[in-house]
Amino acid sequence: SQKIEQNSEALNIQEGKTATLTCNYTNYSPAYLQWYRQDPGRGPVFLLLIRENEKEKRKERLKVTFDTTLKQSLFHITASQPADSATYLCAPLGFGNEKLTFGTGTRLTIIP
């Protein structure tokens, strides 16, 4: 069955360092992969979308990579700030598929 795994439930990073979050998927051939941020008690908020033919996508301090051979996406936050503390969700999506299925999420805490 299809599976999405995100690295360790919680990740603590010192302020100013780069945070790297991992999303591994199995039994999927996604055409797209999306990353969302979720704060406690709030709905997920879209951050970045990357297509299968794109190796890397950037937005300000955020960078996403997509390796279809390794079946993995990496999400980087550079120069991390306490305000980046949240749960980050990945969601692969196949062609012809409308429903977004989320991974379990990684709870990131940036320590001042």
Added chain:
Amino acid sequence: EPEVTQTPSHQVTQMGQEVILRCVPISNHLYFYWYRQILGQKVEFLVSFYNNEISEKSEIFDDQFSVERPDGSNFTLKIRSTKLEDSAMYFCASSENGGKNSPLHFGNGTRLTVT
């Protein structure tokens, strides 16, 4: 910036009662969704809705659940005969293009507590 709005923010109901959760999606969006998040667990897909009909639904979305777009703006989730295990945050979302290459915009959810 346009946003998805959900009401109520918190709903308490007794087991066996029916509840209706309401959502106003972003006006030019064509695809609508309901997701559920039980406390401490992941965000789970319930149902997608396009062109006035259900396009996909999960195993969770059984006969107890129904969705409706009664007018041009509202999108509702009805849960009949609620059970304790229905207690969760329910998120509505909408997108322009079915999530393929456009993001989902989520509301801030309705917290449903079944007692």
